[in-house]
Amino acid sequence: MRTELDIIAEKAYVREEGLAEGRAEGRAEGREKGLAEGRAEEKKALTAEHAKKMKAESIPPEVISRVTGLGLEEIAAL
Numbered sequence: 001m002r003t004e005l006d007i008i009a010e011k012a013y014v015r016e017e018g019l020a021e022g023r024a025e026g027r028a029e030g031r032e033k034g035l036a037e038g039r040a041e042e043k044k045a046l047t048a049e050h051a052k053k054m055k056a057e058s059i060p061p062e063v064i065s066r067v068t069g070l071g072l073e074e075i076a077a078l
Helices: 004-056 061-068 072-077
Strands: none
Touching: 004 061, 004 072, 061 072
16 A cells, blocks of 8 residues: 555655756767767868968969858958
8 A cells, every 4th residue: 555655755756866867868969969069160161271371372262162161251351
């Protein structure tokens, strides 16, 4: 026979399990988002580095823009 204390304990256990699962899912989502942002930043940095090298080789900004996807303003700022 279940007592009121058993029911309360079961509810507390289920709640804690749910919270733990939610925290784990949140950490996984945050990790994925952080990795995606890091990859995007790395790609942007590499693109800017390539654009700098192309600019140093006197390649026209319009060509650099077409190749890298950077705007003319971004290229001028390099």
